[in-house]
Amino acid sequence: MITLQWVYALAGLFFAAVSLAGLRQRDNPRRWGTAAFWGLLALSMWAGDRIGDFGNGLLVIALTLIAGTGQLGRPADGPRALTRPLAPALRIFAIALIVPATALVGGFALKAAPALAEGKQATLIALALGTLLALAVGLQWLGARPRIALDEGSRLLGAVGWAAILPQMLASLGAVFALAGVGQVVGGLIRGVIPSTSLLAAVLAYGLGMALFTMVMGNAFAAFPVMMAAVGLPLLITDFHGDPAIICAIGMLAGFSGTLMTPMAANFNLVPAVLLGLRDRNGVVWRQVPTALPLLAINCALIYLLAFRP
């Protein structure tokens, strides 16, 4: 049975290859740091379940030291080796669509065949399969040497740099926040400031609280249990008899408006800035704010108007 472990093994292989490619750049003064960073990430993918929680923690500290002291080299995102003549458009788009298509078909197929792959992880496994398939077909159809794919992949990952593991780091920070009880403290603060007699104030505290706390945590999933315990359940559902399904569903989307407005949601907001080579790291966030603020207001209004009909 294909499990997520296979996917991690494959990802580890890629990071290890990037690490070796870094080591080969003899003219790069930071090649040791670069090789160590991606090598540690390969180790995490391969052996993360065997080195223990504390061992993983030390691994993160080592990654942070390498990145924080500027030892992780970035390749100049200079002119890439564009092959001339260009490949035919039809062929190139067909290959580009293999990954989404495999994710689509494979996700359904693997879920239907539980003996073949771990059902819960079907999408991730299908994504990995799609990548392999696209690579194989691409090398064949374009008549390219595997070396090109690896070199270009290393260069792109190098350009992303330490931002590649920010999403994972922020998720881990969220776990420490939860363990230390940040949610309860924030919930207590919010309960302390809102009057318990005004429905409008309670709805605003819930919706804006979801957005704000999501911005702090970078994730609406972390904000939801806190805001539900602090405001949603005691006030909106118990005191004002609101419809729980509406309060949950639209409250979560108020949180998603917050996700659009925070650099803490690194995989959505910082990673594309790096991938697209933007000069302003927060450019995507700023572009999203004028969409997010009206949506936040609309979500609060929807809760107020829909959840409390007699």
Added chain:
Amino acid sequence: MWVLSGIVIIILGFALRLNPMVVILAAAAATGLAGGLDLHAIIAAFGKAFNEARYVSIIWMILPVIGLLEAHGLQERAREIITRLKGATTGRILLGYLVLRQLSAAIGLTSIAGHAQTVRPLLAPMAEASAEAQAGALNPALRDEIREWSAATDNVGLFFGEDIFLAIGSILLMKGVMEQYGIMLEPFELSVWAIPSAVAALLVHGWRLRRLDRRLAALGRAAASGNSAA
């Protein structure tokens, strides 16, 4: 109260543009210590969560495919198509993508698109090419802006589409949290109430994309009249 010090560190660190990895570890240490954890426990908790979140980082495996295709002209071909399409404007391309992204996310297909899968190789080059057709050559600021619009449109479509799907993580989370309070919710009731906000997102973002088109057209007219005057 001191457990909130981590939040302050994060905000200050991001504002001062310090290395985010260092800021995150500092915030974790401060929050953990204030919450009564010892250093060993904090490191272990952070490491455990880091290990469990590895699935977030496997998306990078796609980079060799993208690199291979880009070396053979994927971005250039994407541009060509757009310049040949009549009536293709930046705003319309992004709006079309927004609708597709919302619809596909609403049936659970969240991973078929994304910043690595579709925005960098396809959407951004197409949006840039049509912006060039509308406004003339793009200066670096405007080129960055068009790329930001591409990424932003993917996010808006994903966030305000995925919750319509029954089995998405956030729906299951809400169901689980409410069960702890003895309130039983069906995934269907939750997903159906995500529809009004999804429509609102389409309207708000779509309206902004239309305004973007008007601005690009105005830039193009200004450039054209500037040329003829000269």
